[in-house]
Amino acid sequence: MEFELVIIGGGPAGLMAALTAAEKGVKTAIVEESFALGGQLRQQAQVLENLPKEFGKQSGIALAKFFSNKVSSIGVTALLGHTMIGTYRNGTIGVSNGKDTFPIYAKKILVTTGAAEQAALFPGWTLPGVMTIGAAQILLNRERVLPGKEAVVLGCNSISYDIAKQLRACGVNVQGIIEKKSIDEIDKELIEKFESENIEVFFHSNIEKAAGKQHVEKVWIDNDVLKKEREIDLVCISNGLYPVTEPLELLDCEFTYIENLGGRIPKYGSSFTTSNSSVYVAGNAAGITCIEGILVTASIAVTGILEDLAILNNIEAKKQKEILWTELLKAETGRYSKVHDARISLVNDFLPKEI
Amino acid sequence: MDKYVDIAIIGSGVVGSSIAYHLSESRQKEIIVIDKGFPLSGTSGSTQAWVWVHNKSPSWYGELSMYSAELYPFLEKKIGDVEYKRTGGIAPFFDEEDREKALKLAEKQAEVGIKVEVLNRNQVLEKEPVLSSKIAGATYSSIDGNVNPFRLVELYIKAAKKNDVKFSFYNPVIDIKKESGFFRITTKNEGTYTAEKIILAGGPWTKELGSFLGIDIPVKQVRGQILVTEPLAPLFRHTIAGMRQTDNGEVLIGYSKEEVGYDRRTTMEVIQDTAKMAVDYIPALANANLVRSFSGVRVIPEDGFPIVGEISNIKNAYLAVMHSGVTLSPLVGTLMAELLLEGETSIDLGRLSLDRFEKKSNGAVVQ
Amino acid sequence: MDKSTIVCKCEEINIDEIETALKAGACQFDDIKRLTRCGMGPCQSKVCTNMVREIIAAYTGEPMEHIEYPKNRMPIKITRLGVLVANQETSSVVSVFKESVSEVDTNG
Numbered sequence: 001m002e003f004e005l006v007i008i009g010g011g012p013a014g015l016m017a018a019l020t021a022a023e024k025g026v027k028t029a030i031v032e033e034s035f036a037l038g039g040q041l042r043q044q045a046q047v048l049e050n051l052p053k054e055f056g057k058q059s060g061i062a063l064a065k066f067f068s069n070k071v072s073s074i075g076v077t078a079l080l081g082h083t084m085i086g087t088y089r090n091g092t093i094g095v096s097n098g099k100d101t102f103p104i105y106a107k108k109i110l111v112t113t114g115a116a117e118q119a120a121l122f123p124g125w126t127l128p129g130v131m132t133i134g135a136a137q138i139l140l141n142r143e144r145v146l147p148g149k150e151a152v153v154l155g156c157n158s159i160s161y162d163i164a165k166q167l168r169a170c171g172v173n174v175q176g177i178i179e180k181k182s183i184d185e186i187d188k189e190l191i192e193k194f195e196s197e198n199i200e201v202f203f204h205s206n207i208e209k210a211a212g213k214q215h216v217e218k219v220w221i222d223n224d225v226l227k228k229e230r231e232i233d234l235v236c237i238s239n240g241l242y243p244v245t246e247p248l249e250l251l252d253c254e255f256t257y258i259e260n261l262g263g264r265i266p267k268y269g270s271s272f273t274t275s276n277s278s279v280y281v282a283g284n285a286a287g288i289t290c291i292e293g294i295l296v297t298a299s300i301a302v303t304g305i306l307e308d309l310a311i312l313n314n315i316e317a318k319k320q321k322e323i324l325w326t327e328l329l330k331a332e333t334g335r336y337s338k339v340h341d342a343r344i345s346l347v348n349d350f351l352p353k354e355i
Numbered sequence: 356m357d358k359y360v361d362i363a364i365i366g367s368g369v370v371g372s373s374i375a376y377h378l379s380e381s382r383q384k385e386i387i388v389i390d391k392g393f394p395l396s397g398t399s400g401s402t403q404a405w406v407w408v409h410n411k412s413p414s415w416y417g418e419l420s421m422y423s424a425e426l427y428p429f430l431e432k433k434i435g436d437v438e439y440k441r442t443g444g445i446a447p448f449f450d451e452e453d454r455e456k457a458l459k460l461a462e463k464q465a466e467v468g469i470k471v472e473v474l475n476r477n478q479v480l481e482k483e484p485v486l487s488s489k490i491a492g493a494t495y496s497s498i499d500g501n502v503n504p505f506r507l508v509e510l511y512i513k514a515a516k517k518n519d520v521k522f523s524f525y526n527p528v529i530d531i532k533k534e535s536g537f538f539r540i541t542t543k544n545e546g547t548y549t550a551e552k553i554i555l556a557g558g559p560w561t562k563e564l565g566s567f568l569g570i571d572i573p574v575k576q577v578r579g580q581i582l583v584t585e586p587l588a589p590l591f592r593h594t595i596a597g598m599r600q601t602d603n604g605e606v607l608i609g610y611s612k613e614e615v616g617y618d619r620r621t622t623m624e625v626i627q628d629t630a631k632m633a634v635d636y637i638p639a640l641a642n643a644n645l646v647r648s649f650s651g652v653r654v655i656p657e658d659g660f661p662i663v664g665e666i667s668n669i670k671n672a673y674l675a676v677m678h679s680g681v682t683l684s685p686l687v688g689t690l691m692a693e694l695l696l697e698g699e700t701s702i703d704l705g706r707l708s709l710d711r712f713e714k715k716s717n718g719a720v721v722q
Numbered sequence: 723m724d725k726s727t728i729v730c731k732c733e734e735i736n737i738d739e740i741e742t743a744l745k746a747g748a749c750q751f752d753d754i755k756r757l758t759r760c761g762m763g764p765c766q767s768k769v770c771t772n773m774v775r776e777i778i779a780a781y782t783g784e785p786m787e788h789i790e791y792p793k794n795r796m797p798i799k800i801t802r803l804g805v806l807v808a809n810q811e812t813s814s815v816v817s818v819f820k821e822s823v824s825e826v827d828t829n830g
Contacts, residue, residue, distance in 0.1 A: 033799065083798065083799045083801075084798060085623075085796060085797035085798050085799055085801055086621070086622075086623045086626065086796035086797050086798065087622070087623060087796075088622060088623045088624055089622045089623075089624055094623035094796075096797070096799075096801050096805055096806075098805060099805060099808060100805060100808040100809060101623075101627065101801065101805055101806050101808065101809070102809060103623070116768065118772055119769055119770075119773065121723070121727065121729060121773045121776075122723065122727070123723065123724045123726075123727045125727075125728075126728055126731050209724070242772065246794050246798045247798065249794040250794065250796065250798070257786075257787040259786070259787070263772070263786075264791055393747065393748060393749065393750070393753040395753075395756040395757070396752065396753065396756070400756050410818055410819065410821075410822030411822070412822055412823075446818050446819040446822065447819065448817070448819045448820070453819065453820075453823065456823035457819070457823065459823070460822060460823055493819070494819065494822075505756055505757065509757065522747070524747045525747075525749060582803075584803070585764060585800065596817070596818030596819060597815070597817075597818060609815070610815050610816050610817075610818055611814065611815050611816065612816055619793075621795065621796050623796065624814070625814070625815070626796060626797070626806065627806050627807060627810050628810065628812075628813040628814045628815050629813070629815050630803045630806040630807045630810070631806075631807045631810040631812070631813040631815070632813045632815040633803055634803055634804065634807050635813070640803050641802065641803055641804030641807070642802060642803075642804060643802065643803050644800045644801065644802055644803075645797055645800060645801050645802070645803055645806065646763075646764055646766065646800050647762075647766055647795040647796070647797075648795055648796050648797070649795055
């Protein structure tokens, strides 16, 4: 198999990139390990408020459907059930579909593998009933299974707010949110949101331990002043995300460490080119950001790829990238401004390899 | 900071650690082992760790390997359970015409006391029913086996520490000089050590260590890639040339050789080729899941045989560099301890001297 | 935290075992992995990487950015050997037997 552009990961960044590239006539394939496109969008029932203008306001699930339909109508090859498992000596990617393993040749590779959820360590974290919020969302919105009846959520952030609200809507009693930080360190607006939903937040707290026989039955919430013991059957962990970068490692991309982008991150330039000049990165794999940031970084990467493939000339590409970087700045404001600052310094430090 | 020791060993892999332990048994000397990284981060931690004898040729080399394998049960009594298992070793062949060569090998090995049987297909399948019926035959010996390399190195070091050997990890040696009869070893993090005797046991980095002393150590770096399956129910019990099953059920597979410098990457080409070898030998492995692959960079002297002993023009400087360090470590440790403490060895090391390479360049025939 | 808390689910390695490796001089994830098997199981340390890195950072006092990640190994996702060989006709892997008898020929 041979393509001009192979995209690793069919989540929002990969789909956005595939659409943009295919519209310009680039022979594009998406390698997606699951049997549907959309990635994390597929279990996001909440309305995504800050999508780029052309998408309006819609739920993740609706957006995933829109993307999938569009991608198949425009001639993108969607290799569902395919996983990049490694690389050959010359850097060609090796892909397996569960029956067979083969190389896929590409002029350019875009890695949009997204993010993974960080688990949290406390005694009892491995008990059934303790799960990440992503897992809880999959149960709720994809499998239509109630993950529990009495819940606590670890981590006070906008994602845990969404899931707490959804759990409540499904009849789960959310006993509270447990947050390490003190009340002053958390965004006021977010606290108000929890208050308006009547969801209690225990600040400066941690889960000391969880216990249960076959399944989690109790948690001990530890805080400076008091110890609370709660009877629950569900602990949802919202402990942040980190970029999934395995394909980039195997493609010999150089890495750096930037806390505000989610930890270890590939080095990249203003077109999201990595130190391996045929490999690009976008979306959460290029630093944990908001949904708009995910989509705009994908657009920037594709602009760079179109320029590299001589489909856009330098002037058009430059103009396009300027517009998109302005959009990205707008997307990454407020609590994402730290992400943007980190990204800018990463891009400024990037020196393309001498050829 | 300047510290004095009697003996400095550079390299804390299976060879360096074994020498340190064996030297420390008599507690006569002050010893330090210096390593650029952490034990098992190099070659000794990236091996299938066969204790392999019966195919080692010529027979004098097989004989050395046999003596070393014979030491393992005693070693375990001294340093603890290194999960040494004398499983017996099977080296299959697929062409009937190879039987002749197998018989010749068996004959040669018999001369030095290594008992090698040449099996036909039925005898192979009787020993290991999972092996492919396409196998024409195999050489077999009960002396072969395997060991857990992680436990082996860890326990060599623990036992040496108990005997007061000092270890310095994450501390690369950046220079070695001989001054008024003593070696001055400059390290990156702990200043200079002064040592009366020095042993270079740096595995694939030994060439670099030799260059500090102005000698060329003719070794190559040869990468091997190894596959690890998920834990499986006991599938086979022998060490099969190319693979073995560990105590926890994982099957380790691989016998690739690539000269690509110190490059620890794995590649899809070799992974697929290795998987092919595995399935050719044991068809049932087609259903096993590959969990990971890793590679190790072997150190192989130019002629394939160990270089062990004193460097003839640098008094008190010794070399211990070899492929098959796992198989040979009990013997090499023992012999080096004899050499440094008593000045002579129970087995003649003449054949293993670095000097053989010089002779070669003069046109003389070696061995 | 209770030292018996499991960190690596796949291989059931607890905090105490990780700290024992650190006491022996281990400084990085891969050092600990080779001594304890932490992170060697089916998930290939996808779940425990940062937890172990935090334990290392707390023990050594080094900032998180200095704590290396475990080396990433192919395959990215577990794959059946049969799936890897579906198109393989030959193998470049050396036969131990052939190698040994060729040495008999040349050196014997």
